Amino acid sequence: KGKEKWPRGDEKVWKDGLRGVDKDVPDITRSVVHHVQTSLARQAYNLDEAGAYQAAALSVRDNLLVNWNETQLHFNSKPTKRAYYLSLEFLMGRTLDNALLNLGLKNKYADGITKLGFSLEDLLEQERDAALGNGGLGRLAACYLDSSASQELPVWGYGLRYQYGIFQQLIGPDGSQLEAPDPWLQHDNPWELPRSDVTYDIRFYGHSERVDGMKAVWSGGQEVLAVAYDVMIPGYATKNTNNLRLWESKPKRGFDLNSFNAGDYERAVESSNSAAAITSVLYPNDHTTFGKELRLKQQYFWTAASLADILRRFKNLDKPISEFPEYVSIQLNDTHPTLAIPELMRILLDEEDVPWDAAWDIVTRTFFFTNHTVLPKWPVPLMQHLLPRHMQIIFDIVTVEKKFPGDREKLARMSLIEEGFPQNVRMANLACIGSRKVNGVAELHSDLLRATIMKDFVDFFGISKFFNVTNGITPRRWLDQCNPLLSQLIADTLKLPKATFLKDLTRLEGLLKFEDDPNFQKKWAAVKQSNKERLAHYVQVTTGHIINTKAMFDVQIKRLHEYKRQTLNILGVIHRYLALKAMTPEERKKVNPKVVFFAGKAAPGYYIAKLTIRLIVNAARIINEDPETKDILSLFFLPDYSVSLAEILIPASDISQHISTAGTEASGTSNMKFCLNGGLLLGTVDGANIEIAEEVGEQNVFFFGHLTPAVEDLRYQHMYHPVPIEQKCPGLAKVINEVSAGRFGDAGVYEPLLNTIRQNDYYLLTEDFDSYIQALKLVDEAYQDRTEWIKKSIRTTAKMGKFSSDRAIQDYAQECWNIESNKLP
Ligand code: NBG
Missing domain, CATH: 3.40.50.2000 (Glycogen Phosphorylase B;)
Incomplete structure (x- = not known):
């Protein structure tokens, strides 16, 4: 790095660190320096951020390992039921940020890392x-x-x-x-810790021969080694x-000796490859x-x-x-x-x-x-x-x-x-x-299981075998880690240590008392604003686009799937664009600006879902360049959606979309994350949306669309009594025709996607489009009254207690596993 000063940071701190870890004085900088020296075999003089991240992570891992070992000892000390x-x-x-927060060491590490000439925030970004x-x-x-x-x-x-x-x-x-x-x-x-001492032989193929009655001997075939990583x-x-044990496959011998002896070297290597292939890739x-x-x-x-x-x-x-x-x-x-x-x-x-x-x-x-x-x-x-x-x-x-x-x-x-x-x-x-028991992941989904696909089993085993555990999310990552400003504001307002509400999320209800306090409202809005700026910064750095952070941020992030209806959303955006284009400049001045974000991956072989991505990206190219409208409507497809990207997007959203055809989304969990971070919800009456509305009150969510019981009949009608789309939903037909005519480039490529709607419209876009547009309008109107919007936002966060994964895990622990908490002294 040219003339930069080496070592970075405080030279004395580095020198002290080189004296090694002193057991009596647990010193963060020392342990980091120690890892730079002994684990990475590097020096202060050639350490980049990637190396500093590794050393910091190894130092944090030392803390975890001690606790991890003690936990295993503790649970092994007497016979304990485990799940x-x-x-x-x-x-x-x-992991690094989460581990630091859970250990309560984040501030100390931030200081130590600064003394060593780096910034913790930058090191966190090094992690994949x-x-x-x-x-x-x-x-x-x-x-x-x-x-x-x-x-x-x-x-x-x-x-x-x-x-x-x-x-x-x-x-x-x-x-x-x-x-x-x-x-x-x-x-x-x-x-991770490789555990070469924990391995098992796993057999495939071969033959099974029965010996007396129900027993059999299974032999032959191929054996593969499973190696544990903790x-x-x-x-x-x-x-x-606790421990998460992940298995890696390995050839049991370096290669297949039989083939080797027969002089078939290539086959021998192939068999070892095939063993390693088992855990080589996650199915997308x-x-x-x-x-x-x-x-x-x-x-x-x-x-x-x-x-x-x-x-x-x-x-x-x-x-x-x-x-x-x-x-x-x-x-x-x-x-x-x-x-x-x-x-x-x-x-x-x-x-x-x-x-x-x-x-x-x-x-x-x-x-x-x-x-x-x-x-x-x-x-x-x-x-x-x-x-x-x-x-x-x-x-x-x-x-x-x-x-x-x-x-x-x-x-x-x-x-x-x-x-x-x-x-x-x-x-x-x-x-x-x-x-022993079977459960669905939200009330509606569990009801549907009992009433449809599991009905015969309910008749046979009795209803008590079938129950519900509504999904949950961890407030540690999805509030404290991704939105530190909000969690600090909550702690200050409730005058509680963070740990109190991060461990008992129902404590957020205390915020209701402050919903009318203008001072608190102002602080609440300021937190949202700075999270929007953080997202805008990310977009600027990754795409070069500058975003108007005063606009309403509307977000849909999830796997691309026809039933999740990203297509409905993008066609809605295009509908809005066409409406703006039809306005006079005067009329446009009165429109509240909006930025729409999409992110999500499509399975590589899912042709229709991939076409939806292509339509979003190409519509964005046109819309974002249009001088008449770009100040009031812009659109982004952020590539390579991940947990880390979600952590930036979720705290920044004013409104998020969860718009699956009723009865198709088992639960959804990002809906809970948005609401916990004070984003309002626009959705169908589906999955956990329903329970969210029950908690926060229907006046605080934006619902639209047909209900689950109607879906089957509508599909039947589409099959046997189809009505042309121009008649059924002229508004949508107009949008589709514009796309089809090549307004967003590539006329023709979108036909297979558009045909799914024109033809049997299995996911009922033609049935829900009008009420969707209506709901978007209500969202726009509600956003005009900023104070009322902020109140809705506060109420939403305040009522998210039910959706903590702590509650969900308690449900499992009590209903199913019958296990007990056991805290390490
Ligand atoms: C998904 C459902 C979601 C649900 C999550 C977690 C699969 C196979 N299913 O609605 O579609 O929130 O599971 O339960 O990923």
Whole structure:
């Protein structure tokens, strides 16, 4: 860096640091300098920000490790019931900031880092997101880990350590999404500990031979090694530090010796590659299961390694195997880990010599199943090939457990096997009958489960097996970390230490007392304003655009999906643009300016969703350049949506959109994050939007659109009595025609997208468009009365207590897991 002064910062501090860590004087700068020297083998004289971040992270990790070790000792000191959260996705985001806040060390580190000549804020930016998830389901798992540790509950997560997380999203010259790999492990990851001592052999393929009755011997095939990596999960304001164990696949031997001896070197190397391939990449599709062999392999690899590990821990307790469910509860996060059910059966029958009935009893007292979405299935022939023993067990469950009474149609619906060519295994049915309880993720979703897809099972098992846990979010990351100004204002206003409301979010209700206080309103608005400026700064740095921060900020950020209806939003924006264009300059002067933000990824193979991105990007290019309107309407698609980007966008929003077709969004969790940060909600009567409105009062949210019970009928009408769009919804037809005519470039490319609306319009845009435009108008009007808007914003934040993931985890701990908090002294 040319003439810059070296070392950076205070030379004496660096020199002191070189004397090493003094156990009696826990000194932050010393421990950072120590890591620069011994872990990185670098010096003050050549240290860049990336290196300083590594050293700071390693120093923080030392703190976590001590707590982590003590927590394990503490829980091992007497037989403790534990819960395990099996999730194929953990969308953790960054760790350093969160760890510092949870440890209560942020200010001290900020000082220490400054003395060393760096800024903590800059170092935080050096960290890459751990993006081992697609969206809501994976981020929920991350929030639940934070809440479990913060409430001192003995809960571990189990997942996979993907070499490549969710792809990086780029936008090509024509406005389309491009995908690049996410090599997040390229630099050392200070937040994980490889455990070469914790490994298991996992078998695939081969053959299964029955020996006396229900037992079998499974042998041959391919064996792969599962190696554990541990990620420390610090609780907030507690020493308790839990564990997230992620598995990596490795070839069992360096290469396949048989092939090697036969002189086939290439095949030998290939087999070792195929073992490593199992955990190489996170599948970027969400909500849908493609019949991909590698994905089924991932699912088995992960469930088998996790169960082996759980069983080993249980065996240390020296209890009879029949007591397994007294010490172990396992939560299945969606159907992905369903193979754990036949796998535990296999272990019990084939390895532990437990008779069938006793084994099934243990299994059905151990597992709990959360449904997050539609129903995946796996072709029987693939399962038979990859996991012959498990397919046998599934067929045995079908025969032995065939006690479901009722007509043949009902039986066919409930069966684990769907008839057809090929037959399929219905994973949701297997998860349901193999679990003690089944839950949905918001009231409406759980009601729908009970009334529709799980109805036959409700009739058979009784209603008490089916219940609801409304999702939640951690207020540590989604208030204190992403919006420090707001959390400070709340603490000052309520005269409470932050920890009080960050651990009991219902305390926010205390803010209601201040909603009419003009002084408080002013401070509240100032916080929002500075978060808008932070976002504007980010946009300017990343895209070069300058944003009017006095405008209303309207945000929709989530996975691109037809049911989430980003298309409705962009067509609404275009509708607004056309209306502005039709105004006189005088009329335009009276319009309140608005900036619309989109962010989100589309699955690489999801053609229609990718067209929506392209339309947003190209519409933005036209709209943002239009001299007549650009001061009152601008539009941004921010590429490469991530947890870290959400942390900037959410605190800056005035209004956010959650506009799924009614009955399609199981819950949604970003809706809760926006509201917690004082953003108002524009949405359909769907998922957790409903419960948010129940809490904050319907006068404080903007609802529109048809309700769930109407959806099926409307779809039926679209199928059998279609009405042309010009007749059904002229406003929308006009917008679509403009797009089709090439007003936003590329006439013709959008036809397949527009046709989904013109033709059977499965997601009901033509039905909801008019009320959507009406709702947007109400939002504009409400925003004019700034004081009333601020009050709504305060009320919204104040009533978010229910949506803390601490509450959700308590629901699980009590309804399902039967575990107890145990705080480290
Ligand atoms: C998603 C739902 C969301 C819900 C999250 C978390 C999947 C498969 N499902 O509505 O679509 O909020 O799960 O429960 O990601």
